[in-house]
Amino acid sequence: MSKLKELSYQELDNRCKLEALPFKNTSQLETYEGIIGQERASKAMEFGLKMKMRGYNIYMSGPTGTGKTSFARQILSETAANQKIPDDWCYIYNFSQPNQPLAINLPAGTGKQFQHDMEEFTKIIKQEIVNAFDNDQYEKEKSEIMDEYEDKKDELLDKLSKDAEEHGFKVNTGSSGIYFLPIIEGRTISEEEFSTLDDETKDEINQKTNILQQETLDIIRKLKNNDKETEKKVSEWENKIALLALGVHIDDLKEKYIKFEVIQKYLEEVQKDILDNLDDFKEEEVSEEQQQLLIPWMQKPETAVTKYKVNVLVDNSALKGAPVILDSNPTYSNLIGKIEYENEFGSVSTDYTKIKPGLFHVANGGYLILQAKDVLSNPQAYEAINRVLKTKKIMIENMKDQTGIVAVTAIKPQPIPVDLKVILVGSTTIYELLYEYEEDFRKLFKVKVDFDEEMDRNDENILKLAQFISGFCKKEKTLHFDKSGVAKVVEYASGLVEDKNKLSTRFNEIVEILCEACMWAEDDGAKLVKAKHVQQAISEKAYRCDRLDKKLLEMLNEGTIMVDTEGSEIGQINGLTVMDMGDYSFGKPSRITASTYIGESGIVNVEREVDLSGTSHSKGVLILSGYIGQKYAQEFPLSLTASLCFEQMYGGVDGDSASSAELYAILSSLAEVPIKQSIAVTGSVNQKGEIQPVGGVRYKIEGFFELCKLRGLTGEQGVIIPCQNVKNLVLKDEVIDAVKKKLFHIYPVETIDQGIEILTGKKAGEKGKNEEYKSDTINYLVSEKLRRFAATVSSAGGNKKIKR
Incomplete structure (x- = not known):
């Protein structure tokens, strides 16, 4: 029988050679910036971020713990820092269609300023209009107009009275209108006396009454015209007064926002609305204390200036570049925003100021990172992402459509155009299921960033792993690792993938050992984490789980x-x-x-x-x-x-x-x-x-x-x-x-x-x-x-x- 091969212990040796490590301990190393052992994934990510065409959203696929989310957050933050800060988005009142608020975009920081300016404007204008109408000059001019109105009215009524006397009648005016009383033998007669007159006299009186009624109709028409003319004069005078108080402030705002056509148009509509509703401004404002004393149905739901508020949906004033949003709770309403409702004494109501932003609004112009598992576990979340990416618009639906709540006032906000890149992070299994069974997925997520769970065990990657350990120690402010400690971690990383020529990229598992090794080293009173401490961490972790073994x-x-x-x-x-x-x-x-x-x-x-x-x-x-x-x-x-x-x-x-x-x-x-x-x-x-x-x-x-x-x-x-x-x-x-x-x-x-x-x-x-x-x-x-x-x-x- 020929001698068969048996493995020698040298062939089984997996130990990392200490002499190959160019440092004494990890405190001498710089932190490695970037992802380790994922060249393919890095290139795919770089491509996905450069590609700006529709549908090139990114799915990051691979085993849990390979650093997908951390890598996404890091590279996106670096990329976004050099990009343009996106516009603010605001909702304003729509004067032509009040139930459809208008969406406007303004340069970053301008939305917040515009909101503040409108708040100041409404405070000032409310008081100035009240003051403008609360003075002797206004009352004098108004009295003159009303006196002229009364003179014309008296003149018309006098003429009617004279004509009535010529025809044998006396004119009476009251709240019910104008009516005539016949005069016989120098005195007016009652209805009972009229009924005792002979028919000839009655016919004569009725004929005269018909003539006077025609003349009365003409007088009444002239009185109404006089009312309208007087009302118009009063209104014109009041508008003139209001414009004196309002115009300078409106003009100041127009001048400040002269570059924004949409604001120019909006301010013109505000001015017109104020002039059309001066009575609301002339009323004495009710204080909060007085408002609370009123019974519910007498309380005013909103003030005259509520419609002039600006709802800043997205404020990008604090951004230094494009936004990078990472969220772990992508519910339907968290994604597309929502409309809040108030329920007071059984009455449900809302308005455009209660529109709240979603993740798509906040990430608009940048990047949104979501966990695929979280998206799929939330009803309608994936459908919301699909719809937004396909239509390139964010449409906030009324709450009643989603929850069955019936609102007294239903509003439909104007859709907001969206330009962002969605990054889904998940397992290979989820990717394959979505690619196979979800038709739109392959059209919308065309870039697959595939993470490997292993990398080559070479000097370059071993050094990167050591730099990673150095970064961990500095971040956590814990003990550094000496050569032997790093070597033992390298051996452990090979053990995770069961390959002498490879290292694991499941850094979350490596970090667990780093944490525990640091603890054992501190417990041992050591100044550096050594191989024995790493081995103790590995053994203790196994001991906690090996009961069945x-x-x-x-x-x-x-x-x-x-x-x-x-x-x-x-x-x-x-x-x-x-x-x-x-x-x-x-x-x-x-x-x-x-x-x-x-x-x-x-x-x-x-x-x-x-x-x-x-x-x-x-x-x-x-x-x-x-x-x-x-x-x-x-x-x-x-x-x-x-x-x-x-x-x-x-x-x-x-x-x-x-x-x-x-x-x-x-x-x-x-x-x-x-x-x-x-x-x-x-x-x-x-x-x-x-x-x-x-x-x-x-x-x-x-x-x-x-x-x-x-x-x-x-x-x-x-x-x-x-x-x-x-x-x-x-x-x-x-x-x-x-x-x-x-x-x-x-x-x-x-x-x-x-x-x-x-x-x-x-x-x-x-x-x-x-x-x-x-x-x-x-x-x-x-x-x-x-x-x-x-x-x-x-x-x-x-x-x-x-x-x-």
Whole structure:
């Protein structure tokens, strides 16, 4: 038997060389600015930010903890700092359509100033108009107009009275109007006396009455015209007075905001509205104390100047560039804004001053960062984002449309145009689901920034990691790390991705170890964080989570779960499994047994028969039939039944990493050659007998090692792994030390033949010139057994004897 390769401890060494680190401790390093190990993501982000066309919003995809959100916030802040500050946005009263407030944009800071100016204007104008009408000159001029009105009125009524006397009537005027009383024999008669007159006299009186009524109608028409003319004169005079008080202030505002046509038009409408509603200004203003004393229905809901207020929706006066908004609660109303309502004494009302901004308003002209999970967990949030990005407008809907509240006054604010870039941060799974099932997603989020969970382990990235640690220490104002501490963190980062040539980019997990290592160093009274403190942090973190691991190890050691680590058995092998508890993963050996006998059922997967086998495991078992048939049954039919079982496995099994171990057990059973129980096996196999790489090799090796160590290392124990998994051997120091002392062995194999030789101590065997396997080899014994099975089945069926 040719000597098979065994890994040396040098090949397993994962330690970071201290002499390769160009510093004594991290206090000597500058903080690294930027994202580490994400060149592809950085370039994609740079492209997404440069592309200004519609639809090029960004989805940041990748595992949790790789720094997606921090990177987005950092690079967007840098980019936004050099961009133009967006305009303020305000809502003002719409005099032509009061229920549709107007949206206006003004340069940053101008909105707040305009709001203040209008507040001052309304305060001043209210008082000045009151003062203008509260003086002798106004009263004198008004009295003259009213006197003229009264003179004309008296003149008309006198004429009517004279005409009535000429026709024998007396005129009476009252609140009910003008009426006539007949005069007979020098005196007016009553209605009762009129009824006693003869018909001729009555007819004569009625005829005169009709003539007077026509003249009265003409007089009344002239009186009404006189009223209108007088009212017009009073109004013109009052407007003239009001303009004297109002005009200078309006002109000052127009001059100040001369560049803004929309404000010019608005101020003209304000002036017209004030003149049209002077009575509201002339009334004595009710104080807040007096207002509270009034009964509810007598209280004034708003003052005359409420409509002249400016609602500054977005104030960008404090910005130094474009806005960068990060939010974790993207509800529908938080995104698009809302209209607040007041409920006073059962009456619900609102107005344009109660319009509140949403995230889109605040981020308009800049960037909005949202977590994809948060968006999808809030009803209508994703639809709101879709609508805004498609229409490029923010439309604030009335609250009653969303909540069912019926408002007394419903308003529909003018939509605000939007120009911003939305950055969604989420997992790859969410991205794939949205891309596949949400039609608009691929049109609106055309830039994918894909974060990797690992980076190359080279000198450049190791130095960047050290600079990251330095930045952490400075930010948290904690102890710095010496060379050994940094080296141990590098080794831990390799362990997270189970690859000696890679480092993890899941910096949140690295930061956890940094925090805990600092605590242990401080507890130790050290001035720097050293390797022992980092290792203590790693060990303590594992200890808090490994209860089930230790419980199963105890059950294995005492034999409750039966696994042998010494001796040899036919058709029995130790497979290796990984259990993932979420925050902790560990490996454990599991006994796999195979029973073979004559039949035509092929390989029977006991787990599949009782619905405990996953699809991947079932596939792996089916592949074994292909391998056995292809290798041994080319000249005779395969008449085999093989029963495979994971002993004492009741929770189900999945994955094909045990398929090679299952095949070894079948071959052992067929060849009737025992397998060493001191060697455990992991690895997938294909139909050609080639060993394929699997996951979790590190945990599987360490799990079997723990059991062997507990029972006592004999020097015969070890693990067979796929040769492709050598790079994944980021093992604990004690495992490497055991390999160094020849107390534990790790065998990388490429084929089933290599593995079976290690497990049985016998050659696998190759075919000679006669196409037969050499005698007393595993393959020969298996082939002979299968030939006998086939001959027996053939004989029982009355067929010809199987030819050798």
